[in-house]
Amino acid sequence: MYPWPFLLISLCLPFPIIATDQWCYDSQSAKCGPSTWKNNHKTCGMNKQSPINIVTKKAQFDGALSPIVFEGYDKSDTKWEIRNNGHSIQVNVQGDITIKGGNLPNTYKAIQFHFHWGTNSLPGSEHTIDGKRYPMELHIVHQNKKYTSLSEALNQPDGLAVLGFLFEESSEKNSKITNFIDILKYVAYLGNKTWLDPFPLSSMIPEEGELDKYYRYHGSLTTPDCNEAVIWTVFEETIPISKSQLNAFSETLYFSDSKPMKLNFRPVQKLNVRAVYVAGSAVRLFSAVKLSVVLAIWTSVFN
Numbered sequence: 001m002y003p004w005p006f007l008l009i010s011l012c013l014p015f016p017i018i019a020t021d022q023w024c025y026d027s028q029s030a031k032c033g034p035s036t037w038k039n040n041h042k043t044c045g046m047n048k049q050s051p052i053n054i055v056t057k058k059a060q061f062d063g064a065l066s067p068i069v070f071e072g073y074d075k076s077d078t079k080w081e082i083r084n085n086g087h088s089i090q091v092n093v094q095g096d097i098t099i100k101g102g103n104l105p106n107t108y109k110a111i112q113f114h115f116h117w118g119t120n121s122l123p124g125s126e127h128t129i130d131g132k133r134y135p136m137e138l139h140i141v142h143q144n145k146k147y148t149s150l151s152e153a154l155n156q157p158d159g160l161a162v163l164g165f166l167f168e169e170s171s172e173k174n175s176k177i178t179n180f181i182d183i184l185k186y187v188a189y190l191g192n193k194t195w196l197d198p199f200p201l202s203s204m205i206p207e208e209g210e211l212d213k214y215y216r217y218h219g220s221l222t223t224p225d226c227n228e229a230v231i232w233t234v235f236e237e238t239i240p241i242s243k244s245q246l247n248a249f250s251e252t253l254y255f256s257d258s259k260p261m262k263l264n265f266r267p268v269q270k271l272n273v274r275a276v277y278v279a280g281s282a283v284r285l286f287s288a289v290k291l292s293v294v295l296a297i298w299t300s301v302f303n
């Protein structure tokens with residue numbers, strides 16, 4: 001039908017698009033999904049990668065893991081930019097909002113937060129706990145104050161501290177995140193951005209008193225270039241979210257290729273030689289010991 005040069009050209013045309021260094025999730029295309037990331041981003045194939053499955057029984061108690069100290073988390077004096085970056089929805093945080101303590105080697109400044117989620121019926125957290133995947137995960141990314149730029153921090157093993165919060169489905173709407181959900185429709189596509197009305201970061205996460213139990217390990221960014229620069233803190237206490245609030249993410253947002261933005265999580269990576277540490281068990285263990293001592297005394301006195 002067509003002379004052969006035509007056929008050749010039509011066969012060749014798609015290649016420049018495929019050949020670009022685009023990474024994606026499997027829900028977009030297996031061709032650029034997480035198992036291929038290491039081809040163009042070597043670090044993604046290294047041995048301290050994130051996320052991981054946290055095996056609670058194997059987590060080692062570490063008494064140095066004091067509660068994280070949150071500073072500026074209650075401030076709400078700045079409008080932050082929310083944008084669709086083609087892989088997730090990201091809020092760039094301004095102002096002096098920091099964390100320290102929790103055996104972190106320094107004070108870390110909040111720079112952005114974003115989410116990972118599933119579909120209407122499948123969960124989409126990145127970290128799993130004893131094999132359980134949660135509906136959604138919030139990552140608040142902090143940069144070590146001793147590094148002046150993000151690119152410098154990304155090349156240091158203590159460059160970033162990321163706080164991971166898992167969501168759990170609730171029957172009630174979570175009124176603290178409605179402002180956020182309502183704005184998703186304005187950032188449906190890659191490059192769309194708008195401003196959020198000021199709100200404190202603390203309003204999104206559980207009360208400080210509920211954050212003493214967490215898991216700690218050294219890992220990486222969960223997206224290319226997968227830099228092994230992250231001190232991870234994953235909290236046991238979850239954030240409630242209703243089914244309709246959850247669905248708003250996968251039903252409103254689109255990836256850079258205009259496919260529905262869903263299942264934007266990286267599969268769990270091998271732990272290899274790393275350990276996972278756990279904070280906050282001591283209080284519970286201590287109460288258990290106290291209770292058994294009281295019971296023993298009670299029994300000896302009254303028998």
Ligand SMILES: *[C@@H]1O[C@H](CO)[C@@H](O)[C@H](O)[C@H]1NC(C)=O
Pocket residue numbers: 186187188189190191192193
């Ligand atoms: C979002 O991006 C799309 C695609 O580039 C564009 O057509 C649309 O106008 C943008 N919407 C807003 C609210 O900026």
Ligand SMILES: [Zn+2]
Pocket residue numbers: 114115116139222
């Ligand atoms: Zn993330």
